[in-house]
Amino acid sequence: MxxxxxxxxxxxxxxxxxxxxxxxxxxxxxxxxxxxxxxxxxxxxxxxxxxxxxxxxxYNYLPPGGRRARRSGLIDLVIGGLDSPWAVEILRGVESECAARGVGTVVSCVRGDDARPSSWTSLPALHHSDGVILVTGRMTPQQRAQLEQAGVALVVIDPVDLPDSDLASVGATNWAGGLAATEHLLSLGHRRIAAIGGPREMLCTQARLDGYRAALERAGVPLDPRLIRYADFRYEGAFEQSQALLALDDAPTAIFAGSDQQAMGTYEAARQAGLRIPEDLSVVGFDDLPLCDWLSPPLTTVRQPLEEMGRVAARTLFQLLDGEPLVSPRVELATELRVRLSAAPPRGA
Incomplete structure (x- = not known):
């Protein structure tokens, strides 16, 4: 040196x-x-x-293993909110893995992209947490440096982006899920297939829509940019985007929604437009939340193993705390198409 x-x-x-x-x-x-x-x-x-x-x-920087020698037995789960079934499934997985190890979980419902000094990155120090699991949050270099300096291990579930290749993260095979959803609709005979993604900047949104585009290209179906819309992953945004799609002169015969909650918004937009599902409009969602079986009709959707994603994130965090090398910093769990009754051949096919 x-x-x-x-x-x-x-x-x-x-x-x-x-x-x-x-x-x-x-x-x-x-x-x-x-x-x-x-x-x-x-x-x-x-x-x-x-x-x-x-x-x-x-320089008296925390050496490898220094944090492990004084564990508190607590980890932080930082999430944007617990007002969605998606978040509850993640939380269930994290807590089940922590409970099996006798580790407590501190849940913080705050904005994960808040870079102020008083943001969530200051919370672990207040109760001496051993590590943090951040759910669908953006990690700034300043925030990561703050955690590393404090010796706090970090794992991200469904990160907005991946600024560092060695940042430990857990997600699902979103591209394959988008491909499977669109290919299912194509196999039924649909050619005017719309897609509603989540926030543009999120990796999972980009991957799902890339899968959607790939399926159309494979089938030789031209891509119509007007049929791609963006919203958050909740009900309201998808309801508005579905209304706009159904108001087109050449409206889609099928909609691939980026989440099950978005699919619920599409259901309501179809109802208000006087359309029946699946007779007049086919819908496919993403997540496979427990409510899918209770929708009318039950929702065909892409299952991502949310509870298992939570468990894997917790296991990865414990590996970091124990000094065990990770096989790969990025883990993607398999998705699977769950066919129910919300998709059928288009009218007149």
């Missing part, structure tokens, strides 16, 4: 509380490499690992 650690300590040049960026600069490596050393990853050269560990110790 450019300067000897002992010399810099004697001159008092090191920061009172060194940051991840400072350690990376001193070690002439990327912040991602320092993060790998902190998380016990094996894909770091031995000489580099030794150099980084020496710097971590010299």
């Amino acid at each position: 450019g300067r000897d650690v002992q010399t810099q300590q004697e001159t008092g040049e090191q920061p009172t509380r060194p940051t991840l960026a400072f350690i990376a600069a001193e070690g002439r490596v990327s912040q991602a490499t320092v993060s790998k050393v902190l998380n016990g990853r094996t894909d770091v050269a031995p000489a580099t690992r030794e150099r980084i560990e020496r710097l971590l110790k010299a």
